[in-house]
Each structure stands twice: as C-alpha cells, then as structure tokens.
Amino acid sequence: MSKKYTGTWNSVNEHEVPKWYDGCKFGIFIHWGIYSVPAFAPRTWELGAVETNEEWFCNNPYAEWYYNSINVGKGPSYEHHIEKYGKDFSYEDFLPMWKAENWQPQKWAELFRKAGAKYVVLTTKHHDGFCLYPSEYTDFNCEELGPKRDITGELTDAVRSEGLKMGLYYSGLIDWQFANDPIFKEEDNFGNACPTFEYADYSYNQMKELVDKYHPSVFWNDIGWPKQSEHMMPYFLAHYYNVVEEGVVNDRFNGLYHDFSTKEYKQGEANRKEKWEMCRGMGLSFGYNENEGDDQLISVPDLIHLLVATVSDNGNLLLNIGPKPDGTIPAEQEKRLLALGKWLEINGEGIYDTSCSAHLPETAGDGVQLFFTAKEKDLYVFIEGLSKEENTVLIPGVKGSAETLDSTLNVQCEETKEGMKVRINGYDKEKHIICLKVKDGE
Numbered sequence: 001m002s003k004k005y006t007g008t009w010n011s012v013n014e015h016e017v018p019k020w021y022d023g024c025k026f027g028i029f030i031h032w033g034i035y036s037v038p039a040f041a042p043r044t045w046e047l048g049a050v051e052t053n054e055e056w057f058c059n060n061p062y063a064e065w066y067y068n069s070i071n072v073g074k075g076p077s078y079e080h081h082i083e084k085y086g087k088d089f090s091y092e093d094f095l096p097m098w099k100a101e102n103w104q105p106q107k108w109a110e111l112f113r114k115a116g117a118k119y120v121v122l123t124t125k126h127h128d129g130f131c132l133y134p135s136e137y138t139d140f141n142c143e144e145l146g147p148k149r150d151i152t153g154e155l156t157d158a159v160r161s162e163g164l165k166m167g168l169y170y171s172g173l174i175d176w177q178f179a180n181d182p183i184f185k186e187e188d189n190f191g192n193a194c195p196t197f198e199y200a201d202y203s204y205n206q207m208k209e210l211v212d213k214y215h216p217s218v219f220w221n222d223i224g225w226p227k228q229s230e231h232m233m234p235y236f237l238a239h240y241y242n243v244v245e246e247g248v249v250n251d252r253f254n255g256l257y258h259d260f261s262t263k264e265y266k267q268g269e270a271n272r273k274e275k276w277e278m279c280r281g282m283g284l285s286f287g288y289n290e291n292e293g294d295d296q297l298i299s300v301p302d303l304i305h306l307l308v309a310t311v312s313d314n315g316n317l318l319l320n321i322g323p324k325p326d327g328t329i330p331a332e333q334e335k336r337l338l339a340l341g342k343w344l345e346i347n348g349e350g351i352y353d354t355s356c357s358a359h360l361p362e363t364a365g366d367g368v369q370l371f372f373t374a375k376e377k378d379l380y381v382f383i384e385g386l387s388k389e390e391n392t393v394l395i396p397g398v399k400g401s402a403e404t405l406d407s408t409l410n411v412q413c414e415e416t417k418e419g420m421k422v423r424i425n426g427y428d429k430e431k432h433i434i435c436l437k438v439k440d441g442e
C-alpha cells in the first residue's frame with residue numbers, strides 16, 4: 001500500500017529518494033524551444049567559472065536565454081540579432097519557424113536507450129514561458145503555435161515505450177510572459193522574478209496539471225518557487241507523491257526542500273553523503289547553439305570521466321542535448337551519446353545500481369586515476385589514464401582477485417602488502433576507462 005502524504009512539511013519530509021532514481025545514474029536533459037530557431041550564443045564561460053554579473057548576462061553562453069540576451073540591448077547576441085533579423089524582429093516572430101517537421105520522438109527515445117540513459121527530463125516551460133504541452137492555462141503552447149503537436153505527450157509515450165523513465169522540467173520562478181525586464185544580475189532572477197499572486201496561481205496550476213496529465217517520474221523545478229505561494233509547496237509535493245509514488249524532485253524550491261541536490265556545470269556543491277545530480281550541456285549551452293561544432297563539445301574521454309567521477313561520488317549525470325528546430329539531434333551530439341552507450345555496454349555493471357564505495361578516488365602513479373563503486377560486497381575499480389598496451393597498476397588497500405568487465409583485456413592479479421597489483425594486457429585508448437570487478441572486495 002503506497003504511503004499517503006498530507007500537505008504538511010512533517011508529512012512530505014518523510015519522503016525518501018526512490019531506489020530507481022539512485023540506481024539509474026545517467027539521464028538525458030532536453031532543452032528544446034523557440035530559442036532553438038536562432039540557436040545563437042557566444043562561447044564564453046561555464047556557469048560557476050565566473051561571477052553571474054552584468055558581464056555574464058550580456059555575454060550569456062546559454063542559447064536558451066536568447067530572449068534576455070537580446071532584451072539587455074547589448075552584447076554579441078543582441079548584435080547578432082540586429083544584424084541577422086533586424087531590430088523589429090521579435091522573439092515571438094521565431095515561432096512559425098519552429099516546425100519540428102523532421103521530429104520522430106520514437107527515434108529520440110531509441111537513441112537515448114542506446115546511449116545507456118535510464119531517464120529523460122524535458123523542458124515543458126523554460127524562462128520564455130512557452131509551453132511544450134497543451135496547457136489549460138495559456139494558448140502560448142506548442143499545440144496552438146509553432147510545432148502544433150503535444151511534444152511532452154508524444155515524447156513521454158516514446159520514452160516509456162523504450163523502458164526509460166520520463167521527467168519534466170518547469171521554470172518555476174522565471175517566466176518572461178509575466179515579468180520581462182532585462183536581467184542583468186542574479187538578484188533579478190532569484191529576487192522573485194514574477195512577484196505577483198497571479199503568477200503564483202498560474203505556476204501552481206501548471207505544475208499540478210503537468211503532474212496530473214503526465215505523471216512524471218522526476219519533477220525538475222528550476223530557479224525557485226514564487227514567494228506568494230511558498231505556503232502551498234507542501235500541498236504540491238504531497239499531491240505529486242500521492243499521484244506519482246516513484247516521484248522525485250530536485251533542490252530548486254527556495255532551499256526549502258529536496259530529494260536530490262543539483263550541480264550545474266561548475267556551480268553548486270556535491271556532498272557524497274546525499275544523492276546529487278550533475279547537469280550540463282555538451283558545450284557551454286543547453287539550447288542548441290550553432291556556434292558549438294564538434295570541436296567545441298566535451299570530448300568522449302572527458303564525458304566518460306565525468307560519468308565515472310560523478311557516479312563514484314554518489315551522483316547521477318543528467319547530460320543535456322539541444323535539438324535543432326526541425327526535430328533532429330545535431331550529429332556531433334548523437335555521436336557522443338552513442339560512444340557513451342558503447343562504453344556502458346561493456347562497463348555498465350560497475351555503474352548502474354551501484355552505491356558509493358568506502359574507497360575514495362586516488363591516483364596510482366604515472367597519471368593513473370582510480371575511482372570506485374560498490375554493489376553489496378562487490379567492489380568495482382575504474383582505472384583511468386592507461387596509455388600502454390601492457391600496464392601494471394597498484395590498487396592500494398584492496399585485497400582478493402579481480403576480473404575485467406572488458407573480456408578483450410587480460411588481467412593478472414597479485415596480492416601485496418600495499419594492496420592488489422594488477423597486470424593489464426591488451427589495452428588501447430579506444431577503451432578509455434576500464435573497470436575491474438573485485439568479488440567481495442568492498
């Protein structure tokens with residue numbers, strides 16, 4: 001019998017992170033919207049690498065912030081817009097250009113499955129206020145305008161038919177249909193970007209209709225929750241958990257509540273004692289940015305490192321894709337998803353359904369890095385930085401014998417007083433990070 005929650009903090013605080021979310025480890029974020037048509041942002045910084053001040057907002061690397069990037073009236077995106085479209089061309093004028101004419105949700109879902117992802121999170125309403133589902137509360141949605149399809153509904157069905165969980169993103173505190181002064185500093189964001197009871201009611205009703213229509217396994221709220229309806233938060237959470245028993249939410253609820261905490265690029269702190277999630281685009285943007293070609297995206301080795309380092313630290317990786325307005329996924333992004341999936345086919349046993357090991361990451365000399373995960377008593381050792389075909393690596397403090405998850409490798413183990421010495425033959429750099437399984441090694 002599933003627990004019934006009531007609209008009190010005491011009740012919803014009893015909620016625990018569902019096992020499926022912890023075990024999934026890898027998901028796909030999707031930022032698709034009107035901003036995918038101009039698909040423009042300067043390549044400047046990773047979030048968290050610099051202060052989010054006026055310089056950030058006037059040189060914003062996030063292509064999904066195009067509305068604000070032209071609204072500030074200066075900087076590369078503004079100049080690009082004036083030059084390419086002219087000053088009388090509004091953001092909403094891009095809508096008829098977003099046709100999704102080549103969009104095949106089933107193809108997306110198949111690609112996500114092949115990538116080894118176990119859940120998906122789609123933007124249902126980003127900061128521009130345009131809804132990627134037929135909301136009862138606004139006609140500014142994708143069934144009435146632009147693609148003229150229920151993007152959320154079609155993708156949810158396709159994702160679930162491939163055996164993946166479906167999550168929904170909602171921009172809880174910023175909606176440029178309600179408050180569209182240009183944003184030059186963080187306080188303009190988080191202060192309370194939409195400070196009216198009208199918006200508080202609107203956003204509450206939309207969040208509830210998303211839960212009731214799609215039963216999302218993840219509710220990914222962004223930026224914050226309207227101050228005017230903060231007292232309603234426990235009611236929303238109780239309703240969500242009562243409707244979606246396996247439901248899980250992130251930490252962007254004004255710091256009042258979370259199932260898991262979030263990092264965004266370099267912004268945010270990870271604490272391995274609690275569940276957290278790392279999210280980023282493959283370049284510096286979440287929305288598709290035509291300025292980010294193959295050589296400006298994260299490399300496959302760095303992507304595999306990010307996944308291993310995140311999972312070994314008790315995190316999930318939510319990797320974003322930014323589709324084109326016609327509904328295709330840029331080839332350079334698809335290539336990386338398939339490479340990750342190929343690596344996970346061989347090494348996924350050491351990733352999925354694992355927990356944090358008592359062993360902390362460490363260096364093993366000659367630039368070799370070790371990462372660890374555990375599955376009950378079994379220990380998984382990830383070895384990064386091998387360069388030769390034949391390698392000898394000391395794994396300090398680990399006893400027993402190891403087998404490799406990659407059957408094309410040959411591994412011999414020797415127990416020494418410092419730990420397990422492993423000889424690995426048959427390595428080549430296309431294997432990236434390799435994984436050893438030490439039975440009863442945790």
Ligand SMILES: CC(C)[C@@H]1NC[C@@H](O)[C@H](O)[C@@H]1O
Pocket residue numbers: 062064065222223264279286
């Ligand atoms: C992590 C991701 C959901 C980002 N959150 C902050 C937003 O401003 C940004 O565009 C993007 O959606």
